Every structure is written in C-alpha cells, then in structure tokens.
Amino acid sequence: MSGRRHTARRIALAILALLLFSPPVIGLFDIPSAITGLSWLPLYLFCAWGGIIALTAWLQSRESVLQEMPSLTETRSDDARHEK
Template sequence: MKPFGVKSRQTERLMALVAIALLLFSPPLIIVVDRLPTFSVGWLPLYLFIVWAVVIGLTAWLMERRSGR
C-alpha cells in the first residue's frame, strides 16, 4: 500500500509538467523561435523536436517507479 502523499505528489508533478508543456508549445513562443535568424536550417523544427523529446523524457522519468521506493 502506498502512502497518501506519494500519489498526490506525483499528480502535482504531472500537472506541472502539463503546464510547462503548454507554455513551451504556446503560439507566442513558437512564433519567437520561428523568427530567429537562420543560417541554413530553420530553428523551428529543431526546437519542436527537442521540446517534444524533453517532455516525453520527463513524463517517463516521473511515471517510473523504482522497486526500492
């Protein structure tokens, strides 16, 4: 049986992750990244790929439960 505080802490962390993901994928921030000066490759695809990978990685890290915990 899990302690009461563990489940609510995980829920709070996941809600914070959703809020951060919404902020990182918000149109104003994407427009700023899209308008950065480019040399040969645009920054937008790179930004979207990196942010998406970070969100997936953080989600996996938060959802992972170790047997020792």
Template structure:
C-alpha cells in the first residue's frame, strides 16, 4: 500500500513541476532583477529544480523503509 501512495506522491510532484516550470509562472520571474549576482529567472529555475529533486528524494527514501 505504501508503494501506491509513494507513486501517487511522485505523480503529484511531477504535475507540480510541470506547473512551476511552465510559461505563465516563468513569465512572473522574467524580470531585469539580479539576486546574488544572478538573474532572477535563473535563481528561480534552479531553486525549483533543486526543490523538486529534494522532494522526490524524500518520497523515494521514505517509501523504501
């Protein structure tokens, strides 16, 4: 039963990733702003990417127990 729940969570993370990395949301961060010397869009993209990897790793490790 836990594997089914983990699979559902992974699908939810995939859908969240698709929404967060799609045009309407990306256009919100396409501004001429600089954060830590990097463009805001790049900081957003790598932050979301890192967050998605972290959540997937947490789900997979938690499901392995």
C-alpha cells in the first residue's frame, strides 16, 4: 500500500516539475532585470530545478526506508535464480 502512495507522490512531483518548467509559468519570469537588462528566467529555472531536486531527494529518503529493502531482496533472489 505504501508503494502506491510513493508512486502517487512521484507522479505528482513530476507533474509539478512539468508545470514549473513549461509555459505559461516560465513566461511569468521572463522579465528583464532592472540593472543588467538580462532576463530573470534562467535564475528562476535554476531555483525551480534545485527545488525539485531537493524535493525528490527528500521523497527518496522517505521511500528508502520502506522500499529499498524489499526491492533489494527481490533483486537478489532474482539474480540468484539466474546465476545459480
């Protein structure tokens, strides 16, 4: 059951990332800076990107406790079947 929740969270995060990286959201940040005249867009993208990565890392740290262990054993038994 927890696996399904992780799946849902993953998908939600991916959708969030897609929204943040796509128009029209990116258009909101395409404003020239008052000082340099350069667009804020790249800075926004790096910030959003970093935020998504941080969220994923946080999500994975929560998942790993529950998910990695069983999946590890699963893989091992799988290998054992192949290689024995």
